[in-house]
Structures are given as C-alpha cells and as structure tokens.
Amino acid sequence: MKIACWNVNSLKVRLPHLTDWLAAEQPDVVCLQETKTEDATYPRAELEAAGYHSAISGQKTYNGVAILSKSPASDVQIGIPGFEDEQKRVIAATVDGVRIVCTYFPNGQAVGSEKFEYKMRWLAALTGWLRDELTRHPQLALLGDYNIAPEDRDAHPDWKDDIHVSPPERAAFADLIALGLTDAFRMFDQPEKSWSWWDYRAGAFRRNFGLRIDHILLSAPLAARCTACTVDKAPRKLERPSDHAPVIATLS
Template identity: 45%
Template sequence: MRIATWNVNSVKARLGNVTEWLDSAKPDVVLFQEIKCETAAFPLQAFQDLGYHCAVVGQKAYNGVALLSREEPTDIITRLPGEPEDEQARYVEATVGGIRIASLYLPNGNPVGTEKYPYKLRWMDRLKAHAASLLAQEIPFVLGGDYNVIPEARDVYDPAAWITDALFRPETRAKFREITHLGLVEAFRAVHPDADRAFTFWDYQAGAWPRDNGLRIDHFLLSPQAADRLVGCAIDKGPRGKEKASDHTPVVLELVA
C-alpha cells in the first residue's frame, strides 16, 4: 500500500498539479491538508475520475482535510476527539485495507503570544490521547499529515532563526516526542535516520525554494503493527518545482501487505 500526504494549499487552485501528480504516482491512499474549500465545493469528480473514493472535511477559505482511497473507506470520523466545541476542519480518519488512516492538519500556533499557541498544544494533547486509544485496540494505524512541527534542528535550514517559532519551540517538540514515545514510529526517520536537509516545505518568500531553505513538517506516525510493514518513506520534491506549486511537497509511505 502506498499512502501519500500532501498539504496542497488550496485544492482548487492547484487542481491541475495535483491530478497530474496522482495520475503519475498512483498512490493507493492520498491525504490532503489545507484544501481551503467547503466540503460541497471540493472538486470530487476530478478525483473520482482517477479512481478515488473521497472523504472530505472542508471549511470555507481555511484549513480542510481529505482522505482519498481506491478502496472505499469505512468507519469515517471527521473530528479529532476531545474538544467538541472545536469546529476547525483539521482531521479525518477511516479504515482502508484493514488499516486506520488519518489525514491531519495540526494548528500552526503562530503568533505564539495569542490563543493560537495554547490551541496548538491542546490539539497535540488531544492527538496523543486519541493515539493512545488506538494503540489500546492493537490495530495498525497511520497518522499522516502536516504536523506543523519541526522535530529536530536538522529538520530546518536555520535552527537559530526558528527557535521562538511555534513550529520549533521546545514545548512543541516536547509534545511531539510525547506522542511518539507512546510507541509510534516516525516513518521518514525510521527509513532515513541520517538524512539532512530533507525538507517538505519551502516558503514562497525570500527565495526559499531555489536556495533550499526548507522545513520538514509533514510526517507519518505509525503504530507498531503498521511499522512492522514499513518498507519505504520518501519525499517527492518534484511538485514543488512546478508553476503555481503548493509550498509543500508530497511525502509517500510504502507498506507491505
């Protein structure tokens, strides 16, 4: 099974790039973040024409996630448990091929001095609690998406410049470690333990892309049962170099049956 995650930064604005990549890469499951449209406005037909079933959680102009799969997904949930009043469209989870798979868009958290940062940390606590509940079921699961977390200094082009940013603050990284320390495997690092400058995001400003001034903030976290099936995890930089590209690029996970 090939599972891709990609923050597309507006699915309608990037539709040509996205469908072109899907037609070439042919993942079995695709996780989108920042679709930036309401559920009813999602370009469903374009993806159905490529053979995908779509579970979409949209929101006007902001956020939004989707899970696309060649096999029809079942037991779909559309909110991360733990804060019923949270209406932001950031989470969708379903069973595909016997694996629970989630597409998540973790809050950015900036500016740190506003309510946005405590919201980010609460969201991470909720994700930890949900991951623990999934672990208790002893089922294979994959939590993929834009985590807005830079796990280590080698995952950012200039660590000193980012130390006060919500993506790299010590509290953020500590919360991320709490989640992985439940017993989850961060797939890219498991496959590429020594990789440096392996980025998934490059800002549109200051020549970040041509200078390779990037961040690695898009991740797959795997349960032990899913990690036993891990055979590959790679960053595909090709789409970032296209015209009208998203500022993120796809990450592709490979699991054996």
C-alpha cells in the same frame, strides 16, 4: 501499499497538480491538508475520474482535510472526539484494514500567543484520543502537516523563529512517538537538509531553506512493514505550486 500526505494549500488551485501526481505515483491512500473548500464545492467527480474515493471535512478559505483512497473507506470519524473545534483539521477512516488519520496541526503563529495555546490544547486532545484509537486499531498511520520540526536536523540551521521548533511543540511530538508510533522518514538514511516545506518568499525553495514539518507516523505493526519513505520535491518545482511537497511511505 503506498500511503502519502500532502498539504495542497488550496485544492481548487492545485487540482491539476494533484490529479497529474495521482496518475504518475498511483498511491493507495493520500491525506490532503488545507483543501480550503467546503464539502459542497469539493471536486469529488474529478477525483473519482482519477480513480479515488474521498472522505472529506472542509471549510471555506481555511483548513480542510480529505482522505483519498483507491478502495472505499469505512468508519469515518471527523474531528477529535470530545474536543470542540470549528476548524476542520482531522479526519480518520479505515482503508484496507489500516486506520488512516489525516491531520492538519495548528500553526501556532508565535510561542505564547493565543493561537499557540490553542495548538498545545489541540495536541493534547489529539494525543489522548490516539492513545485510545491505537487500542482499537493496532494498524494505524498518522499523516499530515504537523507544523512541527521535531529535531534540529528537521529545520534549516538559519531558521531563527521559535515557532515549529519550540521545546513545547517538540515535547508534544515526542508524546506522540511515546504512544508507540515511529517516524517513517527517520527509519531510513536520508539526505541532509531534507525538508517538506519551503516559504514562497525570498527564493526559499531555490535556496533549499525549509523545514520538515509533514510527517507519517506508523504504529509498530505498520512500521514493521515500511520499506521506504521519501519527500517528493517534484510538485514543488511546478508553476503555482503548493509550498509543501508530498511525503510518501511504502508498506509491504
């Protein structure tokens, strides 16, 4: 089973990239972030033609998440239960016996800002919900754009901003790991300076100036099945790309 996450930064703009990538890679499940499209304008027909069912939670211009799957998804949950939020950032569903949780974590803007406080409240609510979700679904994968580089090796040495690398954000990531989840990417030897996001500005991708902020965390039963996890940089090299690259984990 091949599962993946990809912040496409506008599904309308990136749809040709996505359908080409689906045809080439044939993942079983893909979690998309920043679809930036309302449910009424979601390209369901085009993705069905590509061989994928969709569970969606979208909004205009901002945010938006979707789970694409070759097999139909069941038990779809939109949002974090008990956490009131107009922003469409979470969708969960069960696919082939695996609980897939697709997430677009808040950016946070700047440490100490109102948006940062929202990010920390959101993270606490997510962690509390997942604690219960793991008891119901031992085979669980948490995929998405976390907007957190959890360790120093996950950020370019010259990254000077506090956001994405601050102690509170990294502590919140550690709280997710403490639930019994494993960072699939770090289960394997990886090249140094392996990122999943590069700014559009200042030739960041050409200079490989980036962050690893897109992650796949696996529950213990799924981690035991994980045989590989990689970042696919190829779509980032295309014309008009997303600023993120897909992350892919393979389960036996």
